[in-house]
Amino acid sequence: MxxxxxxxxxxxxxxxxxxxxxxxxxxxxxxxxxxxxxMIAVCDHNASANxxxxxxxxxDQLSIIPGMEITTLEEVHLLALFDSLPPLxxxxxIIDEHLFGQNDEKRFGVQAIVNELGEVEGINxxxxxxxxxxxxxxxxxxIHQYGGLAIPxxxxxxxxxxxxxxxxIDGNAxxxxxxISKRTGIQQGxxxxxxLAQYPFLTSSDAHFIGDIGKSVTKILMQExxxxxxxxxxxxxxxxxxxx
Amino acid sequence: MKxxxxxxxxxxxxxxxRDQLGKEVTGGYTGDLLSDVMGxxxxxxxxxxxxxxxxxxxxxxxxxxxxxxxxxxxxPTDDTLEKARTEQIPIMVSDLPAFEISGKVxxxxxxxx
Numbered sequence: 001m002x003x004x005x006x007x008x009x010x011x012x013x014x015x016x017x018x019x020x021x022x023x024x025x026x027x028x029x030x031x032x033x034x035x036x037x038x039m040i041a042v043c044d045h046n047a048s049a050n051x052x053x054x055x056x057x058x059x060d061q062l063s064i065i066p067g068m069e070i071t072t073l074e075e076v077h078l079l080a081l082f083d084s085l086p087p088l089x090x091x092x093x094i095i096d097e098h099l100f101g102q103n104d105e106k107r108f109g110v111q112a113i114v115n116e117l118g119e120v121e122g123i124n125x126x127x128x129x130x131x132x133x134x135x136x137x138x139x140x141x142x143i144h145q146y147g148g149l150a151i152p153x154x155x156x157x158x159x160x161x162x163x164x165x166x167x168x169i170d171g172n173a174x175x176x177x178x179x180i181s182k183r184t185g186i187q188q189g190x191x192x193x194x195x196l197a198q199y200p201f202l203t204s205s206d207a208h209f210i211g212d213i214g215k216s217v218t219k220i221l222m223q224e225x226x227x228x229x230x231x232x233x234x235x236x237x238x239x240x241x242x243x244x
Numbered sequence: 245m246k247x248x249x250x251x252x253x254x255x256x257x258x259x260x261x262r263d264q265l266g267k268e269v270t271g272g273y274t275g276d277l278l279s280d281v282m283g284x285x286x287x288x289x290x291x292x293x294x295x296x297x298x299x300x301x302x303x304x305x306x307x308x309x310x311x312x313x314x315x316x317x318x319x320p321t322d323d324t325l326e327k328a329r330t331e332q333i334p335i336m337v338s339d340l341p342a343f344e345i346s347g348k349v350x351x352x353x354x355x356x357x
Contacts, residue, residue: 026354074297075276135297135321158279167278 002239005038006217010079010153010179010204013042013050016069017109017129017179019208024114025050025057027210032062035214036224039225041065041081042203043153045128046099049091049113049121052085057116061218064227069153070095071131072139077153077160079179082145087146094142098134101127136162140174149231150174154181154206156189169196177202177234182216186244200234200242219243245353247311249332250290250333254348256313256336260325264334267310272353274346278303285309285355292346297322301327301335313349315342 012019013028025136036102039128042051051066058064067081067087082088103111103125111124132139136152143150152162155169155178162169162178169175180189186201207213222229222240233240248265251258258265275281276295285291287308292352293300296318304312311334314320320328320335328335338345 074295137297137321137323164277164279165295166297167282167303168299170302242349 002221002223004219004221004243007038007069007202007220007225007230008032008035008037008205008207008214008217009033009039009041009081009151009202009203009210010043010069011040011207011213012069013054014110014112014114015044015047015050015124015128016208017045017103017111019022019044019103019109020210021110021112023207023210024112024118025053026118026183028213029057029062031210031213033048035216036218037062039063039065039116039220039230040213041067041079043067043069043079043081045069046095046130046132047111047126047128048088048126049124049184050083050101051088053113053115053121055085056104065227065230067148068095069091070134070139071160073131073133074136074165075131075160076136076165078136078139078150078162079149079153080139081149081151081227081230083147087148089244090146091142091148091230094134095132098132099128099130100127100133103127103129110231136166137173144174149176149234151177151202153179156181156184156192169199171198175199176231179204186218190244200236201244202242247336248348250352251336253352254338254345256338259320259335259337261329261334261343262333264311264332266335269310269353272349274342274348284308290349292342293347294318294323294342298324298327300324301333302333304333305331311336313338313345315340315345321339
């Protein structure tokens with residue numbers, strides 16, 4: 001039977017320089033459960049080391065989609081979501097080869113790798129706030145090659161969005177969905193972007209603070225909250241779909 | 245002033261549409277946010293940018309720009325060049341950063357008009 005599940009598919013952890021340090025895996029899962037979420041995606045800036053620990057912290061209480069928010073050459077924020085860790089790790093290797101510079105904690109913030117018990121496993125020293133030198137087109141192809149979903153983040157924002165950076169969305173761009181920020185929401189987004197009617201819209205919290213988790217949720221009609229069901233919902237297969 | 249004059253004066257490398265260098269340049273605009281360029285540039289402008297994505301051609305064509313100058317020796321992608329040939333938008337490359345090439349183009353345009 002199909003059911004509506006609460007999904008927040010863009011949440012940062014303390015690995016993102018701009019996210020609060022209290023966003024460690026255990027706290028994040030607890031907040032998501034408090035907010036009655038069924039599925040969340042972990043998307044740190046150009047990094048993914050905490051995804052495995054959020055999965056471990058969640059056990060079977062909550063569905064975790066491992067992902068990443070990549071900064072493309074054009075400085076577009078692009079979400080990459082996967083069904084498991086191996087393809088994400090493969091993508092991470094590519095990102096690491098195409099991301100340059102060292103983090104400056106005083107200016108940008110700490111990038112902590114924290115396990116499911118709340119213990120610090122390490123500090124990432126890459127300049128995660130920076131941009132890769134990979135174009136959005138190449139990244140979308142690579143994500144698809146690894147079986148993932150490619151979703152431009154917060155297209156309604158005036159910075160780091162596909163519309164601010166690239167002006168418009170080409171019909172051949174191959175995006176699996178478009179994310180609308182909580183400020184605009186799906187309904188308003190549909191009115192504002194009528195030319196993008198062909199794309200599924202998602203809205204997510206893009207939480208950088210623990211209290212923001214679940215503040216913007218997409219209800220998705222699925223059999224269970226899994227990646228494969230999500231994929232079906234985005235292409236409107238077998239009755240699965242996003243409830244707008 | 246024609247695009248050709250700017251190409252010659254500043255030693256730009258022409259990547260495509262050499263036959264379109266006779267286009268008249270009425271002004272210039274420097275920017276990497278395509279939404280901003282769409283909103284604020286005008287017909288006949290020469291556009292200076294770091295973006296090399298194929299969408300730059302659509303923007304230049306929509307705004308009827310005289311041409312595009314890529315900065316810091318940035319190379320257009322193959323699909324960008326292909327689109328530029330179809331839309332007949334000349335793309336040039338400079339090894340200078342945006343600040344310097346913009347200053348030089350500005351000086352050329354204001355000294356001759």
